[in-house]
Amino acid sequence: MKPVRVRVSLPAPSEFRFFSSIQSFQEIPVPAPPSKFCSQCGAPVTRRIPAGEDREREVCPVCNFIHYRNPIPVVGCVPEYKGRILLCRRAIHPRLGYWTVPAGFMELDETLEEAALRETREEACAEVRLGELFSIVDVPRAGQVHFFFRAEVVNGQFEPGVESLDVRLFAPDEIPFDSIAFRSGVIALRRYLEGPEKGLVLDAVRPGAPD
């Protein structure tokens, strides 16, 4: 039951230097660049440490609005059907053409579970029954935290959504680990294949750490 934390290295950063105009599942750079102009009044912002805080923020010198930037939750699942695992082949940058578990950025009005269900519908046109939250992967370099649920495909139906080139079931020994889009996906799939006994495991992806 105790969370186990393992440090895992990122692939070379150059592999990730895409920046998609749609907010797809990117690990680098952080989702939102710093503000240059105030989102509330349009004035150029300055960087300073606000009163009562200990770090620099983008602050508007006209209306005093502080532009906070915080990590974004990315939520997905590992959907299983009759002993095989459903993966999607990405139709979008970054990592176009690579395989991934269904996952994406959580929206403001939803819970973690609702986000996992929506992403699975969008990317794989599949309905799943969610099980345990079994893997959390911190990706501090990207300002993201990735959450993965166990899942079961309800009726065996799936097809590529607009963000996917292909959706397929893979037996555990067929999973294309060399072509998985993101380190967090590799970690989640490995944790999944270890079985449910460990419960929830927390990992982190950090550049430079041993794999």
Next chain:
Amino acid sequence: MKPVRVRVSLPAPSEFRFFSSIQSFQEIPVPAPPSKFCSQCGAPVTRRIPAGEDREREVCPVCNFIHYRNPIPVVGCVPEYKGRILLCRRAIHPRLGYWTVPAGFMELDETLEEAALRETREEACAEVRLGELFSIVDVPRAGQVHFFFRAEVVNGQFEPGVESLDVRLFAPDEIPFDSIAFRSGVIALRRYLEGPEKGLVLDAVRPGAPD
């Protein structure tokens, strides 16, 4: 091990209608208001559905930057010392004067665990050894997800940080449940007192649901 989800109602919204200039632990409104001006070029933004998406965003008509707004992780812990629980009395809005477990907004460069340790240092000047992540509370109305770890105060030392009026140890039957700042804190404390057998439990705070 299976996450259990229970719907819990918010207190009357009027209780939460503060908006602090510092990004403290607020449940309502969502942390960042919509953008009126582009953070990258300063032009007034428009609301429209970007290509390839299914919902309206604030989009810059000049530089095409999309201003995404996503939920923010709030991270904390329930620190125990010799069978008693450490709570902080808030020195800041919202819920000034109410008691809380140490918790706050996760920063870009940290993991969930690092955020829990930092918040505990900041609010209670206490060093803790983190245990399990045992409680996750979705607060979709506020665009937040709250994470709580078990924790043990390392050496019994603590004192109020700048955001706290007081820090005290409470026996389980002394916890001031009527004066806890946020519903998520009440949920986390109750889950904590149920003991570690359930593992991680997922709850959600929703307006109008039964308590």
